[in-house]
Amino acid sequence: MVLHRLLTGETIDQLINQVDREKHLLFYSYLTQRRGKAQFIGQYVDDHLTAVLAYISELSFPAFSFYCIEREEVLFPELIMFAREAYRLNDHVTCGTILCEHDLQLFQSYGLITGTPQRFLTMKHExxxxxxxxxxxxxxxxxxxxxxxxxxxxxxxxxxxxxxxxxxxxxxxxxxxxxxxxxxxxxxxxxxxxxxxxxxxxxxxxxxxxxxxxxxxxxxxxxxxxxxxxxxxxxxxxxxxxxxxxGYETTAERSIVDFKFKPDYKCHSSAN
Missing domain, CATH: 3.40.630.30 (Gcn5-related N-acetyltransferase (GNAT))
Incomplete structure (x- = not known):
């Protein structure tokens, strides 16, 4: 069974302790500094959290952070469609995020990416x-x-x-x-x-x-x-x-991307 729901404070606290900050710096910032302004939609498959799509509206564009937990179990079209409806975003709105290579391929495979991704380095002072x-x-x-x-x-x-x-x-x-x-x-x-x-x-x-x-x-x-x-x-x-x-060294390489929610996804999951 597939469920989509807003994450509880307890689940967010658990993710803070689980996330590798250097590999997922953007998502970590949503969990911590941006927490009060962010919304977190989690996808649960058979009661297991598989992925999270977080959203903030304070930038000049709809800004997202995607975090994948169980890659083999993620039902991506359902998650995207649920988020589109929950955040009331239409197919004309260009959104932005930063993705690792696996997640970039996932977004590309469903035709969400618009334009050319820009390679982006996270660097840490050493x-x-x-x-x-x-x-x-x-x-x-x-x-x-x-x-x-x-x-x-x-x-x-x-x-x-x-x-x-x-x-x-x-x-x-x-x-x-x-x-x-x-x-x-x-x-x-x-x-x-x-x-x-x-x-x-x-x-x-x-x-x-x-x-x-x-x-x-x-x-x-x-x-x-x-x-x-x-x-x-x-x-x-x-x-x-x-x-x-x-004295800075690269800790992660990502892609800055623009993407749009596709209106033709059919969502068959339940919501809580």
Missing amino acids: DQEKLLASHSAEDVKAEEYDEVVHFLQNEGMRFFTRSEIERCPFLGIKDGKNFIAVGGFHFYDAQLVEIGNIVTRQAYRGKGLGKLLTSQLTRLGKECATDVYLGVLSENEPAVNVYKGL
Whole structure:
């Protein structure tokens, strides 16, 4: 028998202890920092949890995280159709997620992926001695939030939300009164520190500002938690090389994908 239902707090707590954070960093963030804003639909086959599709609506697009537990038992079309109806998403809406290779193949096999997947690296900081000593970046003040939000949005930071600058430290470098580079965190607490939103204005690129920001943010992150992560497109070789030079190592390779729910799936499962 197949059932789909929202996960209980107890089940979410159990998953936190089971999930390999370095391999499934996105899903782990849904279970922890994003927990209050996320919804978790679990598929149960004969009372065994086989897969979870989690959803948040705070980004500029419907954002999901997929976690597969029993790959051989997952009834994927049923899960997708149930989630589509539960979240009231139509077939015209483009959603986004990050998938491992097996899950990417699963989504592709049902024709859900739109466009070309982008290879994405999760990197973890491992060598403190490689960080720079510079502290040239300054804290972004509350009265500067609007300016930084506008800056990041203009630079096309798709995964940035205003709530991040309101709850996490952000650093900036100015030329006169104007920001020329900023950087901060997606998450910043004892559970998970993930650096993100690092942007340098086009005219100032190639001057090492991103490296300075990343180094300073890494030091700041390690004041909060032992492990500090960041993500980068694998095709962005200059950035990857900068991060390696600062002591980061790749822990996982994934694909950022856009996908759409197909309206022609027939769901034969029950719901609780």
